[in-house]
Amino acid sequence: MMELFRRLWKMIEVPSLDPDESRRARLLNILLLGLLPLVILMIIVLLFDIAFKLPGWEMLYPTLWTCIAYSISTLLIVRLNRAGKIRFASILFLIMLAISIATANINLLVAGESMFYFVVPVMVSSVLLTPSASFVTALSIGAMISVIGFLYNVSAGFYLSTFPLLAIALVSWLTARSLENALTDLRLINQELDARVIRRTQELAQANQQLGAQAYELAQANLQLAQQADDLSNANACLERQTQELSSANEKLKSLDRLKSKFVSDVTHELRTPISNLTIYMEMLRLGKAERQERYIKVLEEEINRLAQLVQDVLDLTRMELGTRKTEFHWIDFNQVIDQVFIANHLRAEVKGLKMAFEPAAYMPPLWADASQLKQVATNLIGNAVNYTPKGEIKIRTLYDAGQKHAVLQVEDTGMGIHVEDLPHIFERFYRGAQASQSSIPGTGLGLSITKEIVETHKGRIEIASQLGSGSTFTIFLPVMDGDQANGAEAVGGGE
DSSP, rough: OHHHHHHHHHHHOOOOSHHHHHHHHHHHHHHHHHHHHHHHHHHHHHHHHHTOOOGGGGGGGHHHHHHHHHHHHHHHHHHHHTTOOOHHHHHHHHHHHHHHHHOOOHHHHHSSSGGGGOOOHHHHHHSSSSSHHHHHHHHHHHHEEEEHHHHHTTOOOOHHHHHHHHHHEEEEEEHHHHHHHHHHHHHHHHHHHHHHHHHHHHHHHHHHHHHHHHHHHHHHHHHOOOTTTHHHHHHHHHHHHHHHHHHHHHHHHHHHHHHHHHHHHHHHTTTTHHHHHHHHHHHHHHHSOOOHHHHHHHHEEEEHHHHHHHHHHHHHHHHHTTTOOOOEEEOHHHHHHHHHHHHHOOOOOOOTEEEEEEOOOOOOOOOOEOOOHHHHHHHHHHHOOOOOOTSSSEEEEEETTTTEEEEEEEEEOOOOOOGGGGGTTTSTTTTTHHHHHHSSSOOOSSSHHHHHOOOOOOOOTEEEEEEETEEEEEEEEEEEOHHHHHHEEEEEEEOO
């Protein structure tokens, strides 16, 4: 089995000095080799129908020759791709895909009923080539449809066939660009972590050399001062302690390297959720009512920003370690901030069959806070509730505690809950509890750590109550300041 996997990987892998080109080439090979068995199966079915002269067999010859031509073209494109002509092979594949869709059913194309299928080559082009290639593909397909319409005397023109595709191209461009930026940032982070490991290893080697020198000096002193047994015993104890510290430092370096590899893998999996949300809202944008399209576009923009936010979490963690993260305080509407996060996650909860409700406080005074950071806090907590609640409901509420002058956010779910042993560590960086680690739910272990840092930056606190198998409740308390207190906090904190 392993040998089969190695052979498949060898067929898919395309050597290249450019990691982006190598990634695009692998994706193209996966698409081609994934579709080829389906086409071969279709050829077998067509040959069976023709051999036994099933009803309508005379009409199957064009389809049969098309499938054979597609198979030959696929093998040719794979060969070109493996020969290093990646862009040329990708362009040929897109042309072949567009022609296949156009000629699959001319009548449907002329009637304008198969326009949606051309979304596939437009979106694929932004991934196989460059993000901006989606616009060129959309214009090319629009021109092709117009020519076919002209040949069949259909009045639908270039603009009517191109504008919808350009809209899809815009979304594809934004998504692909955000994805490539995220991958670039991840590579930079990986390089930085590798550099840190190298530096720590060099420091460890130097410390080891120093330790060897100290051991040599100790041996010389032992030969010369055998009578000073007490002093030698103390020196040996010191040496043993240093050896233990050195071993502990070495284990920490190994643990850091394992955490780095796991972290990069988890972040890659975490990208799938916002991409899935983009796909859902794109479908709703196409099929939904016109009066709701503006809202869908807004949610699409928020999900695109969420991709960038994943990379921002890593940058935030680095800034927290260095103490350079900036905080911009303004007077904000706390209910409105939470409502925006609720709307962004509501559809995802519905798709999982969850009931999610938001109960805003009837009265909530303006809050002196950083809106973007509080939105990140709410996104982490509500997102976790959706991820770790397989069934049931999620309740989100805001309260105003007039006695303590606190704005309160509660996120309550009926999910899997948290082990008692995990609760003391739940806010540690990179820590994931037993339930989360054993599940297939992706995560980086950064969300709650960043959430706690942000809440404490706002002079607040976060509490958690959880029962395994019944759910969890996260509660955040944020102080409500008057104008003088806010000015004093701004003067002391400097907005950072």
